[in-house]
Amino acid sequence: MKEVKVKVLKPYNIYIAHDFNLFKGLLERYKCHSLFIVTDDTVYNLYKNYINQIPNIIGVTSIKPGEGSKNINTVLEIYNSLIKSNANKKTTMVAMGGGVVGDLAAFAASTFMRGIRIVHVPTTLMAQCDSSIGGKTGFDYNGIKNIIGTFYQPEFVFCDVNFLKTLDKRQFLNGIAEVIKYSIVCDDGLWNYLMQNKRGLLERESDKLIHVVHQCSKIKAKIVEEDEFDNDKRQILNFGHTIGHAIESYFNFEILHGEAISIGMVVESYISYQLGYIDISDYKTIVELIKNFGLPIKIKVDDVEKLMEYIKKDKKKINENIKFALPYNIGNAIITGDLKENFVKNAIKYCIGG
């Protein structure tokens, strides 16, 4: 079992393994003696035997899978179930699922009785590499992604790469998009590893998966430690996301997050090239890597003006212009000053038509 320490105000560990039994030992070690599980129907159906083996469960809420559940009604559903299960301040919530389950459960945990403990058991590559680390919780409201949320660090995170083997291909690639993002904004050897191990990864070999989850956890932990509350450094993780979030909203969350940010990374890499931060060959290599893993690099947008409206609504917008996290050579990133609307619009038109 590999360990990564996240040294934030309230430090915690990420454990990476391929044996679910180790989880029971961790629950004992962390004295979690009253557990409330939040999961989704897909994970619950696949892993109910695992879940039933966990001792001291006082209640289980299984939500409808998908981004569409990431709203206030699902949060209220979790509160209702906590109350019905007589959860109290000593209860530990276990979020077992992808990013949606993790974000919603952690929001509920951070606000129920002003905060009960939470343990993350991410079951998707996206969640293991990214969303379960760093304490961001939240849900969408009025069509705006993650507009409501808190910062709330878990007791620990347990990543079992065996979960990744039951993901359908599209869900797995969804996570690969975030892995590619890490390799571009904060390399640490990951970029070359991805170039060289595409096949083993796509075949989900345990050692390859563990390596990638471990590398991504270390990168994310380092960035979160420098900027726990998302004031500056952490914004480099938004590479691909300013355009990506807008694409998700534009398509009413019918495309996956990783697909949207893949397209977002293409557009934003082009912007980076236009600004002289990367050269044309870097831009082409990024597009190539995304494409080679089987992720989309464009999507037909009929109404670019409408897409621009979503970009401007994005919560990272502070003034009238638009900020981006952009690659600066491969393996580094910077936050731009505000870019003009027309400049962004032209990049979108160049990359994805419209």
Added chain:
Amino acid sequence: MKEVKVKVLKPYNIYIAHDFNLFKGLLERYKCHSLFIVTDDTVYNLYKNYINQIPNIIGVTSIKPGEGSKNINTVLEIYNSLIKSNANKKTTMVAMGGGVVGDLAAFAASTFMRGIRIVHVPTTLMAQCDSSIGGKTGFDYNGIKNIIGTFYQPEFVFCDVNFLKTLDKRQFLNGIAEVIKYSIVCDDGLWNYLMQNKRGLLERESDKLIHVVHQCSKIKAKIVEEDEFDNDKRQILNFGHTIGHAIESYFNFEILHGEAISIGMVVESYISYQLGYIDISDYKTIVELIKNFGLPIKIKVDDVEKLMEYIKKDKKKINENIKFALPYNIGNAIITGDLKENFVKNAIKYCIGG
């Protein structure tokens, strides 16, 4: 202007004054250049001239006054208004009102975009002495008081005692109940001051009000510093509240919080006497002081079993039995081990019938 420093993880100041103009200077000093006001209709109607003088307001939400508003729907109303006003991460929320406004606004501020700044301008004695200090936010859900909430410290608190002069008598006494609580659990000279200055206080003389708000702020700050996240020491502030909260629920929030905790303090002082923590003369003096200020010391409860159910549901309950914060002589308090249900029930029957 008096100042009290609250030395928590993110330290902040409480300012106590009787000149609203000082507030504008503080907003400038704290660089609050985009303000979103949350208030209630009573405060807004009385003070709209004041509010309109504040510069850089991007939006105002005025909620319906009273405990009945302390629910998820009002929180959503605040989110809607923030979005409509184009609030962003640089916006500072100003909560101008009593405890309900403060708790709701601070919850919304702590969760909007994962946290925007909040300034408290408490307008009731209850809020100035108690609820605006210490960072507790929250709302009621499924009939359970403050079951949902966060810990979220403000930028600063501005207490203008002039606000207290327009409170109706019942609302003013509501706050006196918390002041009496402070004098019992953590004296610091306040108990004798209350005994000796009842008339001046009830006539709301500025110097008396400033003295009391200043003393209570210092006591509360000290307790909060020792236990920011309400794990032990802070629980002494729950004196009167275990019974008090249950009475509020039982009467469907139709009696005021201060009235409920006055009765709660009577019952819990009796329990303290029964356990030998205070003697009979202390018990009688407490009841006398509460009564002399014009606060209730009993209320007719037809169904004591139903009241017991509310006590057991109280969020401070951890196991099967019931914990209390009880006076230990006048000026000190302790947290009891778990008390048996029957023992509590008998005390209720003795003090308030049923």
